[in-house]
Amino acid sequence: MAEDQNWSISQDRDGVIYFANNKGLLSYNSARWELFPTPNQSILRSVCVINDKIYSGSYMDFGYWGKDNLGGLTYKSLTSDKDFKIKEDEEFWDIVGVEDYILFQSLDRIYIYNVNADSFKIIDSRHRINKIFKTNETIYFQKEGYGIYEIQNGSERLVIPEDKFSNNEIINIYSIDNDLLLLTKERGLFIYSEGVISIWNSNANKALEGLSIYNSIRLSDGSFLFGTISEGIIQLSSDGKKILKINKSDGLSNNTVLSLLEDNKGNIWLGLNNGINIMNLDSPYLIYKDKQGVLGTIYTSIKVDNYLYLGSNQGLFFKRYGEGSNFNFIEGTKGQVWSLNYLKGEIFCGHDKGTFIVKNGKANLIKGDIGTWAIKEIKDKPNLLLQGNYKGLSILEKKNEKWNYRNKIDGFNISSRYLDFIESNQLLISHEYKGVYKLNISSEYKKIMNYEKLGIDQGPKSSIIKYQNSILYSNRGGVYIYNKPQAIFYKDSTLSSIIEGDSYVSGKLIYDDNNNRLWCFSESDIIFVEPGKLSEEPKINKIPIPNQLRNSKVGYENILSLADNKYLVGTADGYLTIDLDKHKQSSKSIGIDKVSYRSLHDEFVLVNINKPIELDYKSNSILFRYSVTDYNKFSATKYKYRLLGFYDKWSNWSSESQTYIENLPHGSYKFEVKALSSGEQSNNIASYEFSIEKPWYLHTVAIIFYVLLGLALIFLIQYFNNKYYKRENKN
Structure with missing residues (x-):
């Protein structure tokens, strides 16, 4: 069983990740973990995949692992039967490959292994070698108290004397415009150019101030990622600007980062003092997790004037969009929020208490019926709004620049969560347990003239919505389109195929009018439908996020357009954002x-x-x-x-x-x-x-034997029968 500390990380051509773990070489292929203990049962300090071999360093030993025909790994030591002797208590902390050589670094020596000749050359030091660095195919290392050296033709050469950088421990060396960028443990970043060392970027050093850096890597986008002792990770852009800082409070398992790797898909692996984490800084998905449980389950969201509003089972919250600050609770809205709408220049909040108007971080309750599910505009009635309530329908009216509750619409007392207009005085209402109703409303919007239940099956988690001048109804049976002249629903086979059968989770449909997209949710995907560009057939796009992982409240799924191709999906403990521009699907090998x-x-x-x-x-x-x-x-x-x-x-x-x-x-x-x-x-x-x-007993020889045995038995039976009849005839 693996232990918690992971000192080094590498990846092979097949995408398998390897960790230098306290218990040995730990591998992970996304399906399973496997531990290969070091032969001498010591801590593995370093690992580096070079070509088809997995090189590793441990206590008084280094060598490589190779894949065998059984699907496992076998180890070969490079220190046994050699003309050199490993120093007592020597451990190997880093491995670097350059040309046809592999370099193994301990605190006392650098062993240069010629792969082709299977021979070694050793650089010995009476002073501590902190780390070894590969920069533009040049190998550098630091001797404590003496300076930074490079290796040329197997020998060391002093490049930067120690007095040039005040005895700072160097954590990494990078190349920038033919100059050397030196990362120190606790003093920040310095540039070495034409024999002079100076501060590289004051903003970068300010961002690193007070941090103790343990390791770093340069990412494929040119930015830098630093692993710290006790402060998690920090990322700086290629020009020294702070991009992010993540520690345990943001989701890391531990604040001490011992190793870093960017894999071939852009994932960032962190070997921690206590565990392993993975993150993708360029992922199309970003997760906001409400660890303190302040927000609750998100049921609805809206973005207005660069402010993001979230409605949950615990109330209404907001913050300025794009800022890292916490969400602010809007006083008076404690309880269940069902809907948020921006109508007539106002934010309306449908709430268990009724309807709120939200402005400048404050919410004012409109006196009237409790329990507002939804609010709709009425065609050609600019001063009226229709509300779907717990017990039917009601009207809001704007007078003297203020919205007020005007009246309940008499004659229909069924809960009206989903509703949409056929005409300005005719609408459909869906109740998931009672069915779909067609209502005719008086011209004054004060009473229901008549209503009828339509002949279509009701079902849990069903919904109704207007999309491209048609009204869609969705339940477990599929997606249905309302035929206005005949007042019936007929099944749409294309849309139904997305969610019906085993794929069904919820009939919730959401129309994004900004981008003309219809969103729905299946067991295995979030799906959006767009009009076909060259045919009448709609284009169906799937985002493979299963229901279990997206963690939304089933039947109350919600999605918000934040920008052209960026969306927010409410979850049971925060929200998930999806960037469609970064969403690229590619097939993989098994x-x-x-x-x-x-x-x-x-x-x-x-x-x-x-x-x-x-x-x-x-x-x-x-x-x-x-x-x-x-x-x-x-x-x-x-x-x-x-x-x-x-x-x-x-x-x-x-x-x-x-x-x-x-x-x-x-x-x-x-x-x-x-x-x-x-x-x-x-x-x-x-x-x-x-x-x-x-x-x-089924082989050919056995079958021949059975046949011969059978023939022999037949012969014997015939023989004794003949003998018997002859004896009878004589008698």
Whole structure:
């Protein structure tokens, strides 16, 4: 079992991540973790993947790990049987590859390994070597008390004397415009140019002031990421501006960052003093988590005049959009908020207490019916608004520049959460347990002239909405379009296919009129529908965030357009933002990691995954492990498989990354598996062929024996029958 400290991180060509852990080499492929203990049971201090080998350094040993045919790793030490001796208590803290050489750094020496010649050269030091750095294919290191050296032709050469930078410990060295950028542990960043050291950027040093830097990396966008002791991480732009700072209060597991890695997909891995974290600074998804439980579950949101408002089960909150400040509670709104609308230049808040008008961070309650679900504008009635309440409908009227409750509309007392106009005096109302009603309202909007229940099934979590001049009704059965002349709903097969059947979670539909998009929610995706550009068929776009991960209140899903392609999704503990411009889907490869077999009650035996195998008929239970390296939190990778020769039909999608098949009969088989990751099927099908021998009693020799035995029995029976009849005839 792995321990909590992780000193170094690296990644191989297949996307597998490796950690130098206190217990050994820890690997992760997004499906499973696996620990490979160091042979001498010591702490692994460094790891670096170079080509097809995983080099590592530990206590008094260094070497490399290679993948074997069983899907595991085997270790080869580079220190045994050599003409040098490792120093007592020597540990190897860093590994760097340059050209055909691998360099292993301890606090006392640098071992230069010539890969082609399998030989070593050693740079020895009587003074502590803090770290080793690779900058533009040049290797630098710092000798404590002496300065910064570079390695040329296997020998050291002093580059910057210690007195130039006042005995500061160097954490990393970068190249900027042919100059050297020196990162110190506690004094910030300095530039070394033409023999002179000076402060690189005063703003950068101010951002790093008071921090103790342990390690750093330069990201693919040119920015710098620093791991600190006790303060988490801080990111600076390429010109020294502070971009972000994240510590335990923001979600890190621990504030001491021992190692950093940017992987081949832009994910940032953090090896911590207590655990491992991953984040993607360029992710299309950003999560705001309400750790203190102040906000509650978000039911609705709106953005007006660069202020963001969130309505939850605990009240109404707001803050200036884009600022990192906390949300402010609007006094008087404690309780359930159902809706937020910007109508007639005012913010209306539908609340359990009734209707509020929100302005300048204050909320004023309009006296009237309690429980406001929704508020709608009425065509050609600029001074009237229609409200859907707990017990029917009501009207707000604007007089003397002030909105007031005018009247309840008599004749209909059913809860009216979802409603939309057919005409200015005719509307549809959906009640999830009672059905859909068509109402005719008087011209004064004071009473219902008549109403009827339409012949369409009601259903939990259903909704009704106007989209592109049509009224849509959605429930578990699908999405239906209202036919005005016939006053009936007919099913839309294209839209229904998105959410019906096993995909159904909620019938909640949301229309984003700013971008002409219809949003809906299925078990596995958030979906938006756009008009087709070259045909009448709508374009269906899926964002692969499963219901379980998006964590919204089912039936009360809500989404807000923040900008052209940026959206906010309310969740049970905050919200999630989605940037469609960054949302790029690409297929990934799936591989079979390990194959093992066993007979009844025996232990599993691993097999060579690179060639077929023939198993004994008793060893007819087989286990397949497979994976896709996808570290996106929202990807929810799923797999399906089949076993040709036994059943040709693909299984259902499952999140299980292994398959165990028991008691197979003899025969030849081909196991196939594919994946669904981030909404895209894998670009390959991984397979493994094997066969199971016939039992001995079904082999050809045994069958010949059975035939001969049968013939012999027939002969004997015939012989004794003939003998018997001859004896009878004599008698």
